Amino acid sequence: MRLAVIGGDGIGPEVVAEGLRVLRAVYPKVETTEYELGARLWHRTGETLPDSVLDELRGHDAILLGAVGDPGVPSGVLERGLLLRLRFELDHHVNLRPVRLYPGVTTPLAGDPTIDMIVVREGTEGPYAGAGGTLRRGTPHEVATEESINTRFGVERVVRDAFARASRRPRAHLTLVHKNNVLTKAGDLWSRTVAEVGAEFPGVEVGYQHVDAASMFFVTDPGRFDVVVTDNMFGDILTDIGAAIAGGIGLAASGNLDPSGAHPSMFEPVHGSAPDIAGQGVADPTATVASVALLLEHLGHTAEASRVDAAVAASLAERASSGGGRRSTREVGEELAARAAG
Amino acid sequence: MRLAVIGGDGIGPEVVAEGLRVLRAVYPKVETTEYELGARLWHRTGETLPDSVLDELRGHDAILLGAVGDPGVPSGVLERGLLLRLRFELDHHVNLRPVRLYPGVTTPLAGDPTIDMIVVREGTEGPYAGAGGTLRRGTPHEVATEESINTRFGVERVVRDAFARASRRPRAHLTLVHKNNVLTKAGDLWSRTVAEVGAEFPGVEVGYQHVDAASMFFVTDPGRFDVVVTDNMFGDILTDIGAAIAGGIGLAASGNLDPSGAHPSMFEPVHGSAPDIAGQGVADPTATVASVALLLEHLGHTAEASRVDAAVAASLAERASSGGGRRSTREVGEELAARAAG
Ligand SMILES: CC(C)[C@H](C(=O)O)[C@@H](O)C(=O)O
Ligand SMILES: CC(C)[C@H](C(=O)O)[C@@H](O)C(=O)O
Numbered sequence: 001m002r003l004a005v006i007g008g009d010g011i012g013p014e015v016v017a018e019g020l021r022v023l024r025a026v027y028p029k030v031e032t033t034e035y036e037l038g039a040r041l042w043h044r045t046g047e048t049l050p051d052s053v054l055d056e057l058r059g060h061d062a063i064l065l066g067a068v069g070d071p072g073v074p075s076g077v078l079e080r081g082l083l084l085r086l087r088f089e090l091d092h093h094v095n096l097r098p099v100r101l102y103p104g105v106t107t108p109l110a111g112d113p114t115i116d117m118i119v120v121r122e123g124t125e126g127p128y129a130g131a132g133g134t135l136r137r138g139t140p141h142e143v144a145t146e147e148s149i150n151t152r153f154g155v156e157r158v159v160r161d162a163f164a165r166a167s168r169r170p171r172a173h174l175t176l177v178h179k180n181n182v183l184t185k186a187g188d189l190w191s192r193t194v195a196e197v198g199a200e201f202p203g204v205e206v207g208y209q210h211v212d213a214a215s216m217f218f219v220t221d222p223g224r225f226d227v228v229v230t231d232n233m234f235g236d237i238l239t240d241i242g243a244a245i246a247g248g249i250g251l252a253a254s255g256n257l258d259p260s261g262a263h264p265s266m267f268e269p270v271h272g273s274a275p276d277i278a279g280q281g282v283a284d285p286t287a288t289v290a291s292v293a294l295l296l297e298h299l300g301h302t303a304e305a306s307r308v309d310a311a312v313a314a315s316l317a318e319r320a321s322s323g324g325g326r327r328s329t330r331e332v333g334e335e336l337a338a339r340a341a342g
Numbered sequence: 343m344r345l346a347v348i349g350g351d352g353i354g355p356e357v358v359a360e361g362l363r364v365l366r367a368v369y370p371k372v373e374t375t376e377y378e379l380g381a382r383l384w385h386r387t388g389e390t391l392p393d394s395v396l397d398e399l400r401g402h403d404a405i406l407l408g409a410v411g412d413p414g415v416p417s418g419v420l421e422r423g424l425l426l427r428l429r430f431e432l433d434h435h436v437n438l439r440p441v442r443l444y445p446g447v448t449t450p451l452a453g454d455p456t457i458d459m460i461v462v463r464e465g466t467e468g469p470y471a472g473a474g475g476t477l478r479r480g481t482p483h484e485v486a487t488e489e490s491i492n493t494r495f496g497v498e499r500v501v502r503d504a505f506a507r508a509s510r511r512p513r514a515h516l517t518l519v520h521k522n523n524v525l526t527k528a529g530d531l532w533s534r535t536v537a538e539v540g541a542e543f544p545g546v547e548v549g550y551q552h553v554d555a556a557s558m559f560f561v562t563d564p565g566r567f568d569v570v571v572t573d574n575m576f577g578d579i580l581t582d583i584g585a586a587i588a589g590g591i592g593l594a595a596s597g598n599l600d601p602s603g604a605h606p607s608m609f610e611p612v613h614g615s616a617p618d619i620a621g622q623g624v625a626d627p628t629a630t631v632a633s634v635a636l637l638l639e640h641l642g643h644t645a646e647a648s649r650v651d652a653a654v655a656a657s658l659a660e661r662a663s664s665g666g667g668r669r670s671t672r673e674v675g676e677e678l679a680a681r682a683a684g
Contacts, residue, residue, distance in 0.1 A: 076522065076523045076524070076526045079523040080524070108453070108561050110450055110451060127469075134530070140495065142493065143494075144493075144527040144530065146469075147487055147488070148469070150486045151484065152481070152485075179575070180418065182418070184418045184472075185488055215583050216586040219450055219561055233524075236521070236553075240554035240555065240557050243558060244557070245561060248562070
């Protein structure tokens with residue numbers, strides 16, 4: 001496996017080191033190349049993603065990213081210039097985010113809910129397209145627009161991916177989340193596409209929910225969801241609610257996938273670079289390790305993926321029962337590696 | 343007070359009747375005109391909001407709306423044709439939604455959180471503008487766009503309203519919620535406007551959060567919010583999360599305000615028409631009554647507004663302590679009216 005590694009900023013490199021430790025424990029044949037991208041590079045050179053680096057990244061089987069950003073970088077620079085550029089250039093149209101409450105993990109929700117869903121978020125279009133503009137900036141007549149661009153091509157492929165995932169799950173249920181009563185053009189495209197692709201998956205039960213109602217149900221009744229498919233912006237919001245209900249952003253894993261395999265997929269914890277605790281060796285690497293499980297799964301190493309996932313589950317259960325004394329990033333990584341190696 | 347009343351469909355007329363009962367109990371000088379708008383009108387005539395009705399509505403001091411819609415109306419017809427048309431035609435740019443957990447009310451959140459915030463949602467632009475279109479519909483090359491239109495004029499007035507509200511609250515804290523790291527054009531306009539208008543309100547502390555993070559904090563730490571100002575779409579989502587954490591959509595009140603007074607403002611519970619329980623007299627009118635408190639407040643009847651609000655609070659507290667046996671819509675309305683009348 002040729003793996004590109006982008007540790008990034010803050011706690012990024014620390015958690016990535018543990019992700020690699022666990023990866024190697026179950027799958028030793030990994031050749032890594034490290035890339036310095038993120039706030040540090042930007043401060044030094046003003047670059048976010050040099051073309052030469054992008055070209056090199058394309059030559060890998062997958063990318064593991066920690067987190068990028070620091071308070072000194074203006075909002076949007078690394079997001080649009082690096083993170084979203086990677087998603088768009090590498091055609092990461094399936095943004096995969098499991099929302100699963102592991103046994104023993106504390107949730108802010110009362111009453112011990114069961115939470116086990118996958119959110120399939122579109123990753124290369126919608127409101128994230130970057131289209132729009134500003135007229136008369138800084139005057140009382142300023143107009144700023146943002147355009148959500150949705151294509152049948154783009155919607156269909158992510159909807160098909162979501163149906164395929166749903167069809168492999170015991171409940172085989174798919175919920176489309178959109179706002180087709182207000183965003184009638186894009187909503188119509190999404191709804192029709194789900195109806196049409198759904199005909200190819202007669203075993204999958206299909207539901208629809210407006211994004212506002214879905215956001216509510218994530219909190220009041222998350223057990224009703226199995227696979228959720230949604231657009232880029234709604235998926236951004238829903239997966240953070242998902243992280244909130246399933247133990248916090250510190251546990252949330254994600255994969256930015258090109259399921260066709262034409263480009264390397266990228267795996268990253270959902271959390272940020274947390275500059276406040278960087279360098280202290282106290283960051284929890286669990287979300288990164290869970291992202292490594294997604295990586296292994298994506299590359300077809302299903303048995304290894306399951307072992308990493310089981311290690312995460314077992315570790316979280318034990319942390320709960322032992323009261324979870326504070327351990328270092330490395331200690332957690334070593335424990336997870338040992339468990340996964342079995 | 344000249345009040346236009348739109349009962350609407352399903353449980354709408356039932357809850358509105360109780361809202362009026364409570365209104366009259368504290369403020370008897372109300373002259374009402376009823377308008378039949380909603381699914382029934384649409385089924386009969388195909389109309390959503392006849393121009394003549396819109397003209398008549400303009401002649402009132404305020405509008406009280408129950409809920410509209412039934413499963414036979416295609417998605418979007420009443421939303422765009424009636425609800426949003428009213429907001430746009432009557433310039434309801436401040437969509438006011440208190441998110442308050444009354445003592446005794448059950449929340450899905452663990453650990454007894456304190457929740458007392460106001461969401462000021464922009465109501466007349468953003469992604470709700472209705473701009474955008476569809477090209478090559480029904481072909482593999484279909485493109486559907488939705489355009490978010492944001493103006494300095496539109497953003498500034500709602501931001502100023504939110505600052506004014508924040509300045510009157512003990513905590514005097516305002517959070518702008520947007521996604522300015524991705525929606526860089528609109529986000530820049532909102533952020534600059536908040537910074538500039540904020541200079542007029544030195545007593546108000548200002549924070550910013552991305553919508554995904556804010557959605558998470560609504561669940562994990564709602565106590566951090568005091569006044570939230572946000573765009574139309576983000577506000578739609580956040581206020582449903584707000585409803586979820588503060589006792590459910592059955593308690594959520596809202597006002598669609600034109601604070602200038604040039605057009606009548608409209609008050610409505612956030613819940614829908616609930617066709618499944620319509621006509622049984624079991625719908626909870628509390629959200630409508632809480633919306634009546636907003637109506638009174640908006641028209642300057644502050645003492646009466648407080649009495650209605652206190653009645654709601656007292657009733658909810660008692661329902662909690664008495665185990666809350668099932669009561670009819672009318673019984674709840676009569677209780678609230680009696681409490682408010684004092
Ligand atoms: C950092 C930002 C561009 C990104 C997004 O909005 O997609 C993040 O919030 C995420 O969810 O991965
Ligand atoms: C019914 C719909 C148009 C409306 C909205 O999206 O604003 C509703 O969800 C609300 O929040 O009032």
